[in-house]
Amino acid sequence: MNLKVAIQSKGRLSEKSLALFRECGIRFENGKGNLKMKATNFPLEVLLLRDDDIPEYVESSVADLGIVGQNVVWEKTDNVQEIKLLGFGKCRLSLAVGKDFDYQSVKDVDGLKIATSYPNILQKFLTKKKVNAKIHEISGSVEIAPGIGLANAVCDIVSTGSTLTLNGLKEVETILKSQAVLIATKNLPTEKQAILDKLTFRLDAVQKAKDNKYILLNAPNDKIDIISEILPGMKSPTIVPLTEEGWSSVHSVVNENEFWDIIEKLRENGAQGILVMPIEKMIL
Ligand code: ATP
Numbered sequence: 001m002n003l004k005v006a007i008q009s010k011g012r013l014s015e016k017s018l019a020l021f022r023e024c025g026i027r028f029e030n031g032k033g034n035l036k037m038k039a040t041n042f043p044l045e046v047l048l049l050r051d052d053d054i055p056e057y058v059e060s061s062v063a064d065l066g067i068v069g070q071n072v073v074w075e076k077t078d079n080v081q082e083i084k085l086l087g088f089g090k091c092r093l094s095l096a097v098g099k100d101f102d103y104q105s106v107k108d109v110d111g112l113k114i115a116t117s118y119p120n121i122l123q124k125f126l127t128k129k130k131v132n133a134k135i136h137e138i139s140g141s142v143e144i145a146p147g148i149g150l151a152n153a154v155c156d157i158v159s160t161g162s163t164l165t166l167n168g169l170k171e172v173e174t175i176l177k178s179q180a181v182l183i184a185t186k187n188l189p190t191e192k193q194a195i196l197d198k199l200t201f202r203l204d205a206v207q208k209a210k211d212n213k214y215i216l217l218n219a220p221n222d223k224i225d226i227i228s229e230i231l232p233g234m235k236s237p238t239i240v241p242l243t244e245e246g247w248s249s250v251h252s253v254v255n256e257n258e259f260w261d262i263i264e265k266l267r268e269n270g271a272q273g274i275l276v277m278p279i280e281k282m283i284l
């Protein structure tokens with residue numbers, strides 16, 4: 001039995017979705033140009049689709065899993081499970097108006113026309129804010145709508161904001177923040193759930209490795225206690241004596257988020273020759 005995973009065929013999420021399987025040690029037979037690819041060493045099959053269609057395929061169990069932006073999931077369905085955030089494809093869905101629009105609050109779009117590919121999310125947002133606006137649904141190139149007189153404002157995906165600026169728009173409200181997510185159909189059969197558990201175990205190992213670094217440093221022996229406190233490691237740091245009398249090498253793992261704070265403290269406490277290396281997989 002194979003787990004069927006729907007991923008984007010061409011676009012911003014395609015490469016990274018496939019890379020994720022590769023990092024989990026899953027290989028595919030070369031099926032370039034096909035809509036389906038079978039893994040050779042894991043019970044998994046990939047379906048390559050338009051990202052808009054992925055939530056519905058998963059909702060209806062045509063695919064067991066999907067990798068897609070949360071923005072697309074929330075627009076299309078609330079009837080799938082979000083299994084795991086994947087840390088890529090980060091963006092936000094925002095409201096934008098012409099750069100000369102005197103915008104004070106969301107009430108300013110009352111009665112106006114907003115172009116978007118996200119009518120459901122936008123309608124929920126407007127209802128919550130008690131604003132009445134006309135939603136004009138278009139499937140792409142939303143940012144040009146105000147310039148050609150199709151709408152007064154847009155609700156669109158933004159990452160840096162440069163596309164908006166290029167089209168004479170300014171971002172005025174963030175409606176939601178999004179990243180790629182692994183979704184699953186509800187009521188997955190037991191055998192498929194077991195394969196999914198294997199997959200998430202591997203994904204966790206890959207993700208933890210990305211969030212952490214392996215660190216080696218030299219320290220005088222009388223500083224080892226304080227340095228061990230700064231560097232807790234997975235259990236505790238490994239200490240290996242150097243041939244130079246009175247010195248040791250200390251090995252440990254540090255979290256990316258605390259990384260620079262830890263390095264500063266280590267230096268203040270006599271650490272020297274600090275080496276930092278990426279970790280490929282991490283299993284606790
Ligand atoms: P498809 O042809 O599959 O429908 P698409 O054109 O709708 O593709 P892409 O532009 O490839 O979609 O974007 C896919 C997803 O990438 C978005 O839904 C969003 O979650 C995420 N994303 C991240 N940054 C951006 C960005 N700057 N602009 C658009 N999408 C982004």
Ligand code: MG
Binds near residue numbers: 050051
């Ligand atoms: Mg799309």
